[in-house]
Structure formats: C-alpha cells, structure tokens
Amino acid sequence: DMRMRLVTLTFVERCCTLAAVVSRQRISMSTPPSPSYEARLRNPASFIEEVNTQYEGLHRAFEEQFWGTKMALKDGSYTVDALTKAKGEMEAFLASKEKLAQTRGYLARSDLSEAERATLAIFERTFGCYIMESEAALALREKCTAIEGTLEDARNKMRLGAVLDGAFVELSSVGLRSKMRVDGSEATRKACWEGLRSIGEFVTANGFVELVRARNAMARELGYEDFYDYKVTQAEGFGKGALFGMLDTLEQGTRPLMEEARANLAAAKGEAALLAYNSAYMMAGSVTQKLDPYFPFEHAVEQWGRSFAALGISYEGASMRLDLLDRKGKYSNGFCHWPQPAWVKADGSFQPTVTHFTSLADPSAVGSGHTALTTLMHEAGHAAHFANIKMPSPLFSQERAPTSVAYAELQSMFLDSLVGDAAWRFQYARDREGSPLPFALHEEDVRAKHPYEVFSLRAMLAVPYFEKALYELPDGELSAAAIQALADEVETRIQGGPGGRPLLSVPHLLSDEASCYYHGYVLAEMAVHQTRAFFAARDGVIVDNPRVGPTLRDAYWRPGNSEPFLGLVERLTGKPLTGDSWVATLQQPVDELLEEERAAYAAAAKAANGAAAKAAVDLDMRVTLVDGDEVIADTTEEGDFLAACKKFEGHIRQRFPRAAAA
Numbered sequence: 278d279m280r281m282r283l284v285t286l287t288f289v290e291r292c293c294t295l296a297a298v299v300s301r302q303r304i305s306m307s308t309p310p311s312p313s314y315e316a317r318l319r320n321p322a323s324f325i326e327e328v329n330t331q332y333e334g335l336h337r338a339f340e341e342q343f344w345g346t347k348m349a350l351k352d353g354s355y356t357v358d359a360l361t362k363a364k365g366e367m368e369a370f371l372a373s374k375e376k377l378a379q380t381r382g383y384l385a386r387s388d389l390s391e392a393e394r395a396t397l398a399i400f401e402r403t404f405g406c407y408i409m410e411s412e413a414a415l416a417l418r419e420k421c422t423a424i425e426g427t428l429e430d431a432r433n434k435m436r437l438g439a440v441l442d443g444a445f446v447e448l449s450s451v452g453l454r455s456k457m458r459v460d461g462s463e464a465t466r467k468a469c470w471e472g473l474r475s476i477g478e479f480v481t482a483n484g485f486v487e488l489v490r491a492r493n494a495m496a497r498e499l500g501y502e503d504f505y506d507y508k509v510t511q512a513e514g515f516g517k518g519a520l521f522g523m524l525d526t527l528e529q530g531t532r533p534l535m536e537e538a539r540a541n542l543a544a545a546k547g548e549a550a551l552l553a554y555n556s557a558y559m560m561a562g563s564v565t566q567k568l569d570p571y572f573p574f575e576h577a578v579e580q581w582g583r584s585f586a587a588l589g590i591s592y593e594g595a596s597m598r599l600d601l602l603d604r605k606g607k608y609s610n611g612f613c614h615w616p617q618p619a620w621v622k623a624d625g626s627f628q629p630t631v632t633h634f635t636s637l638a639d640p641s642a643v644g645s646g647h648t649a650l651t652t653l654m655h656e657a658g659h660a661a662h663f664a665n666i667k668m669p670s671p672l673f674s675q676e677r678a679p680t681s682v683a684y685a686e687l688q689s690m691f692l693d694s695l696v697g698d699a700a701w702r703f704q705y706a707r708d709r710e711g712s713p714l715p716f717a718l719h720e721e722d723v724r725a726k727h728p729y730e731v732f733s734l735r736a737m738l739a740v741p742y743f744e745k746a747l748y749e750l751p752d753g754e755l756s757a758a759a760i761q762a763l764a765d766e767v768e769t770r771i772q773g774g775p776g777g778r779p780l781l782s783v784p785h786l787l788s789d790e791a792s793c794y795y796h797g798y799v800l801a802e803m804a805v806h807q808t809r810a811f812f813a814a815r816d817g818v819i820v821d822n823p824r825v826g827p828t829l830r831d832a833y834w835r836p837g838n839s840e841p842f843l844g845l846v847e848r849l850t851g852k853p854l855t856g857d858s859w860v861a862t863l864q865q866p867v868d869e870l871l872e873e874e875r876a877a878y879a880a881a882a883k884a885a886n887g888a889a890a891k892a893a894v895d896l897d898m899r900v901t902l903v904d905g906d907e908v909i910a911d912t913t914e915e916g917d918f919l920a921a922c923k924k925f926e927g928h929i930r931q932r933f934p935r936a937a938a939a
C-alpha cells in the first residue's frame with residue numbers, strides 16, 4: 278500500500294543518502310594492500326578496539342548534529358558548521374586507505390580468534406564500500422557524479438505540472454499523482470498523467486542517456502557485467518543473475534493474477550478503468566474515511582507499545598526519542614536514525630541503542646492516526662532490529678552500507694504488515710470509546726483491496742525489470758527515444774499496459790544511491806510473506822504471539838550485517854527465499870481469505886475477554902515524547918510506559934481539541 282512505501286522510502290532515503298554522500302565525496306584511491314609491519318607486531322584486539330571507539334564517537338557526533346539541526350533545537354552547539362565538520366570527519370574515517378590496509382594486514386595473520394576475524398571482515402567490507410580501488414573507474418565515477426549533478430539540478434528546476442482548463446498549473450510529481458487519484462474529471466486526470474510522462478522526456482534530454490553510458494563504463498572497468506550487476510553485487514552480495522532468478526518466480530507466478538485482475542476491473546468499472554490515468558481513481562473507495570475513527574492519533578503510541586510487548590519484543594535497555602508532530606522550522610522529511618549503535622564492548626558489557634524518530638503528523642487531519650500508528654509499527658520495527666544486534670563492533674549495527682536495504686526493510690515491513698490483520702485490528706484498532714474496528718468494516722476493506730493487490734506488486738516489479746533492460750541496452754543503441762520506447766515496452770509487459778506511475782518518473786532512477794536498488798523492496802516484501810507463512814505454519818498466529826519477538830531476535834536481529842540477507846531468511850524460514858508465499862497470498866480467493874480472517878478476529882475477541890487491555894507494557898526501553906525542545910512525556914519521569922502514554926494523550930487532546938473530540 279502507498280503509505281507503507283512512503284515510510285519505507287523515508288527511511289531508505291535517509292540512510293542511503295548518507296551512504297552515497299560519503300562514498301561520493303570521499304571515494305579515493307587505495308594504496309595496494311600490503312600487510313604493514315605494525316599489523317604484524319601489534320595486538321589485533323587493540324586495533325579493533327581503536328576502530329570501534331573512534332567510529333562510535335564520530336558516528337554519534339555526526340548523528341547528534343544531524344538531529345539537533347534538523348529539529349531546529351535551541352542548544353547553540355547545533356550548527357550547520359558543526360554538522361559539516363562532524364560529517365567530514367566521519368566520512369574521512371570510513372574512506373581511510375590506511376585503515377583498510379591495516380585491516381588486511383591483521384586479517385592475514387593466523388592467530389586471530391573467531392570474533393576478531395569476523396570483526397576485521399566487517400571492517401574490510403565497510404571500508405571497501407567507501408573506497409574505490411581502480412584509478413580508471415574512479416575517473417569514470419567522477420564523470421557520473423558530474424552528469425548526475427547537472428541532471429538533478431535541471432530536474433529540480435524543471436517546470437512540472439499539467440494543463441488544466443487551458444492553463445498550465447505547476448504541480449510536483451506527488452501533487453500530480455494525488456490529483457490523478459482523486460479528481461473526478463477524466464480530462465484533468467489525463468492531463469496529470471501527461472505531466473508525469475513529461476518527466477521522462479525531460480530527463481532523457483538532460484543527461485540521463487549519457488549517465489547510463491558512463492555508469493556502465495565504470496561498472497565494466499571494475500569487472501562487472503554492467504551497472505545493475507555492480508550495484509546489486511555491492512548492495513546484496515549476489516549478482517544480477519541470482520536476483521532475477523528470484524524475481525522471475527514472482528513475475529511468472531503473478532502474471533495470470535494480473536491479467537485476471539485487469540479483466541475483473543474492466544468488467545466491474547468499464548474498459549476505461551484500465552487506462553493509466555483512470556485505474557487508481559476507479560479503484561479508490563470510501564473505506565479510508567470509515568477506518569479513521571478506529572485509529573485515534575492520541576492512542577497511536579500506546580497501541581504500538583502494547584502490540585510489540587505482546588509479541589515479546591524487548592529493546593534491550595535502549596532509549597527512544599519520538600518527535601511526531603509537525604511544526605514550523607522542522608525538517609520536512611520524516612526519518613529514523615540511531616546516534617548510538619548497539620554493540621558488545623571488549624569488556625563484555627553491552628551498549629544499548631539510542632533511537633530518534635521524527636514524523637510530520639497533523640493530528641487534526643483525517644487519516645493521521647492510521648498513518649501515525651502504521652509509521653510507528655514500521656519505524657519502531659527498524660528500532661527493535663537495531664536495538665537487538667549483539668556483535669563486537671558498532672560497524673555491525675550501523676544503518677549505512679554495507680547493511681542491506683532488503684535486510685533492514687524486512688524487519689520493519691514484517692511488523693507494519695500486522696496493521697492489516699483482522700486479529701490485530703480487533704485488539705488495537707479501537708475508537709475513542711474502546712470499541713474494536715467491526716469485522717464488517719474489515720471485510721469491506723479486504724473486498725475492496727485484495728483483488729487488486731497484484732497491481733502494486735507488478736508496479737514495483739516493473740522498476741527492476743526496466744533498469745535491468747536499460748543497462749543492458751548496447752551503447753550504440755542508447756538514445757532518448759530508445760529509453761522511452763523501452764520504458765513503454767516494460768510497462769506493457771509487466772503491468773499489462775501503460776502505468777499510472779510512468780517508469781521514467783520514478784526518482785530512484787536518477788541518483789547514484791537509489792538507482793538499481795528498487796529490488797530491495799521487492800525482496801523485503803517477498804521475505805515478509807515467507808516469514809509470515811513460517812509463523813502461521815509453526816504457531817498458527819502472529820498477532821500477540823509472544824514467541825514471535827524472540828524468534829526474530831535470534832534469527833534476524835542478533836547477527837546484524839555479519840550475515841547475508843538471503844542466509845538469514847533461509848535460517849528462520851527453513852527455505853531459500855522465493856516469491857511463492859507472496860504469490861499464494863495473492864492467489865487466495867477473497868472469500869477464503871475472509872473466512873480465515875473471520876476466525877482470527879473471533880479468536881482474538883475470545884482470547885482478549887476484556888482483560889488484555891489491563892496488562893502492563895514492558896519494552897525495556899526509555900521512551901521520551903518530545904516536541905522539539907519541549908518534553909511532552911517521559912517513561913522514566915512518569916514511572917512507566919502507559920503512564921507516559923496517558924500524559925501524551927492529554928497533551929494532544931488539549932492542543933488539538935477538535936481532533937480528539939471529532
């Protein structure tokens with residue numbers, strides 16, 4: 278669903294933007310690796326200790342500046358200059374050629390303990406992400422960066438919009454897409470879609486063609502098949518062939534469902550519903566409005582805490598700062614970050630995480646409560662993951678490369694998927710009087726969405742298939758016209774016709790950090806379904822099942838980025854990752870799905886029996902609810918989690934009286 282994607286993007290944009298900035302600005306030639314004298318003489322433990330503590334300090338200094346400046350806190354030590362300095366210092370550390378050479382020197386020794394070898398291996402992988410070891414490739418990379426800079430600058434200044442009633446109206450791509458979803462006039466929707474299509478024409482005329490060529494040249498210089506192969510290998514540790522082997526199972530498995538859903542849509546709403554600018558509008562229903570009373574904004578924090586505690590999730594002594602409300606001067610993108618990574622120090626003591634999370638909620642807006650709760654389930658899922666990593670270095674638990682996007686998103690997307698479950702909705706989607714979301718409303722929601730869910734899968738899949746084909750175009754055939762024709766061909770092949778979101782309007786294609794990684798979301802969602810199927814088979818239930826948290830902790834969370842994503846999924850679910858579980862979910866007839874959901878809802882109601890709501894919530898975490906510099910509620914001050922939630926609720930009711938009374 279769209280909202281979840283947006284949250285996902287928010288997290289990813291932040292962590293990957295940082296990684297990319299680091300790698301772009303500081304990427305430098307490495308000296309040929311030669312075990313230094315020092316490495317042969319010194320104790321590896323002291324080198325490891327030095328790298329761990331230095332990195333921890335630089336990471337924290339930068340992230341704290343990031344938070345202080347983005348939240349516009351009053352403390353005079355948060356300044357743009359200090360932020361730039363802290364960032365430069367962290368970047369220089371990550372791109373240190375000396376540290377890489379030293380690490381390799383130590384790795385060559387035969388007297389290392391298993392933990393030392395694993396830690397040095399993550400040092401080597403991490404430094405390797407920020408240093409490019411070929412002069413020719415480095416020069417090509419600089420060329421890419423230059424083209425990309427010019428292209429992004431041009432794109433930011435592009436006059437984007439739609440011709441409405443004969444006059445050009447400026448609208449962002451987000452604006453065009455939302456107007457296309459809700460506007461009753463077909464002519465307006467079509468104009469918005471044409472506005473979105475104009476992005477492709479613009480970018481291919483402003484450097485995208487040259488960028489694709491330069492990216493491929495760089496990747497080939499490094500020994501890869503093409504740029505996509507380079508990106509996927511760097512990010513996930515397996516090549517393009519392995520990736521598309523997995524994606525093909527999903528593509529083939531859901532093709533008949535896509536064709537059937539298109540036929541059903543045409544039968545229900547007319548052939549015109551299949552047109553790119555009509556589908557989203559024709560499918561939209563009134564369910565969102567009806568769900569709203571069951572997601573009161575002021576209860577979101579409490580319901581998230583109750584739900585995670587019932588899953589047996591612990592934050593291992595962490596602390597979390599939540600700045601949820603929009604306000605003037607605040608950074609205009611929500612994000613989640615970890616100024617303090619979790620790790621086990623040399624003396625065996627455990628350092629818990631510190632999480633900061635910000636969103637731009639307006640409690641008086643319809644849907645704000647649903648968004649807040651789903652966002653909390655998602656971001657607090659990331660936080661639970663990072664809080665539970667127990668490895669001997671902060672480099673195993675930081676959110677930048679080489680931590681895989683698919684690995685990180687699996688954790689948060691699995692936990693936010695519960696918001697759609699009937700059992701969860703009975704327990705946690707409660708109106709202000711405490712009544713649960715009625716099953717009839719859940720049924721209406723499922724009936725409206727389930728038959729067309731395959732469309733969002735196909736829209737997601739179209740991006741990696743397009744990028745794969747794009748970087749496989751022979752140099753001689755690359756042109757603006759060829760790229761546009763390819764985008765149209767892939768939309769028709771994967772989505773059944775031109776897409777409501779034209780492929781060339783996807784911003785991920787342009788930037789170095791976001792290009793050729795969209796598959797990360799697809800892999801994460803595949804793994805979410807496979808993990809859900811595993812729990813359903815093992816325990817029968819997921820919601821409020823206290824075995825879920827410990828299972829995730831032991832299989833997915835403890836090892837951090839020391840193990841590859843695919844290995845972790847196989848370890849928990851007992852099977853290699855495939856699209857089968859996702860396909861099975863989509864294939865399930867809606868009546869059969871509703872029977873299961875009805876039973877799950879009834880079972881949750883029977884189990885609850887009025888008593889569950891009184892249970893204490895222990896997340897083993899200090900939670901501080903803030904609004905910039907102001908502390909609204911703090912679990913340590915108030916005594917416990919629920920007392921802090923009560924105080925937060927009172928604050929919201931007082932500040933937004935109409936929202937709370939509505």
Ligand SMILES: [Zn+2]
Nearest residue numbers: 284285288689
């Ligand atoms: Zn995320």
